[in-house]
Amino acid sequence: MTPYDKLKATYDDRGYIVCGNLLSLDLIVELRAIIEALVKRAEGVKESTDTYEFIENTKTGTPRLERINSPHTIHSVFNQLIRKEEIVDILRLLLGPDVRLHGSKLNLKSNGGGSAIEWHQDWAFYPHTNDDVLAVGIMIDDMTPDNGPLMFVPGSHKGPVYDHSSDGFFCGAIQPEISKEATEHADVLTGSAGSVSFHHCRVLHGSKMNQSADPRRFLLYEIMAADAWPLAGCHSLYDSWEGMNERLICGTQSMTPRLRQVPVRLPQPILPNATSIFYQQRHGNNRIFTD
Numbered sequence: 001m002t003p004y005d006k007l008k009a010t011y012d013d014r015g016y017i018v019c020g021n022l023l024s025l026d027l028i029v030e031l032r033a034i035i036e037a038l039v040k041r042a043e044g045v046k047e048s049t050d051t052y053e054f055i056e057n058t059k060t061g062t063p064r065l066e067r068i069n070s071p072h073t074i075h076s077v078f079n080q081l082i083r084k085e086e087i088v089d090i091l092r093l094l095l096g097p098d099v100r101l102h103g104s105k106l107n108l109k110s111n112g113g114g115s116a117i118e119w120h121q122d123w124a125f126y127p128h129t130n131d132d133v134l135a136v137g138i139m140i141d142d143m144t145p146d147n148g149p150l151m152f153v154p155g156s157h158k159g160p161v162y163d164h165s166s167d168g169f170f171c172g173a174i175q176p177e178i179s180k181e182a183t184e185h186a187d188v189l190t191g192s193a194g195s196v197s198f199h200h201c202r203v204l205h206g207s208k209m210n211q212s213a214d215p216r217r218f219l220l221y222e223i224m225a226a227d228a229w230p231l232a233g234c235h236s237l238y239d240s241w242e243g244m245n246e247r248l249i250c251g252t253q254s255m256t257p258r259l260r261q262v263p264v265r266l267p268q269p270i271l272p273n274a275t276s277i278f279y280q281q282r283h284g285n286n287r288i289f290t291d
Contacts, residue, residue: 008093014187015157015203022086023138023194031140034075035106035217038068048275055115055278066115066278068106071219078104082221087136087196088250091223094198095132098226098251100244102126102236106140107218109148114210116148116289118173118281119182121156122222123201124164125172125267125277126236130260132225133201140217142192148210150197150218151186157202161263166284170267172277173286174204180288182206202262208289227254233266 011017042052046063051074053067071078081087082101091099108114122135143149162174173179182204189197199205201224210216222236226248230236238244245253274280281287 004093007090011094011198011200014152014154016152016154016189016197016199018189018191018195018197019090020191020195022196023084025194028140028193030077031081031219032217034077035068035140038071038074039065039108053276053278057113064110064113064115066108067276068108070104071106072101072104072221078219081138081219082136082223083249090198091136092250094134095223095225096251098254099249100224100226100253101247101249102222102224104219104221107220109207109210109216109218111147111210111213111215114148114216115278116209117207117277118287118289119179119204119206120164120173120277120281121161121202121204123161124170124265126201126222126234127231127264127266128224128228128234128236129231129257130225130228131201131262132228134223135199135201136221136223137197137199138219139191139193139195139197140219141215143190143195143216143218144212144214145188145190146212147214147216148207148212149216150189150205150207151183152189152199153182153185153204154187156182156204157200159202161202161265162204163265164267164286166286169269169271169283170280171271171283171286172267172280176286176288179206179286183288206289223249225258226251227256227258229257231264231266233268235267
């Protein structure tokens with residue numbers, strides 16, 4: 001069995017893989033400088049914009065910059081990064097020859113209080129005609145046991161799609177009793193800056209708040225096979241046919257969606273003014289982590 005065969009077998013079995021030090025330290029240093037410049041631009045901004053996502057600190061009431069939205073549209077280096085050969089080779093292995101980017105986000109999870117992310121499945125936010133859908137996560141900083149590392153429940157991508165609603169609205173977090181059990185059975189993801197994770201859209205995952213003195217910046221890309229088309233009613237609709245083609249990472253865009261019998265729950269009804277997972281998860285009674 002080749003190393004690539006082992007990666008695919010692990011991904012199929014556990015729902016995620018981690019490739020340690022896949023990206024060079026020089027590239028990480030460049031990314032950090034660009035990110036720091038983008039954060040500096042947000043100085044003086046106190047409310048969320050299309051680019052910057054602020055969330056109110058529940059203890060102090062002050063706004064905290066939590067996320068930079070769609071960095072691949074803001075700086076060319078982020079658009080080029082997901083197309084690097086070492087990443088694309090693994091995407092082809094996991095998804096096939098035709099692969100499309102949907103979106104990207106940079107979770108900052110600052111030191112001394114970066115927000116937790118409650119247990120959830122990405123599939124609950126954007127179900128498609130098939131579940132050859134995954135997220136690529138790039139560690140900008142070392143991910144340690146103390147700075148809010150990502151947690152996965154191995155094998156959970158083979159199970160049900162859980163209810164992510166509370167008080168009659170989609171809130172982006174599963175029921176507390178399932179979350180507590182997930183925490184008990186979780187694999188904790190740690191690694192050095194430059195390591196890259198790939199996780200299936202149906203695998204249960206979450207992260208606690210960052211209470212350390214170190215930042216934990218994590219760049220995420222939403223990726224799918226080009227014959228996976230978003231279902232009406234989810235959060236992953238495209239603006240146009242041209243827009244879908246512009247997001248191709250490799251191969252060609254399919255005109256014929258591939259249908260696979262997989263469990264689906266649509267993320268409806270949508271909360272009014274819920275701009276991100278952070279606001280969605282603060283609704284209702286599905287929280288087990290504090291921030």
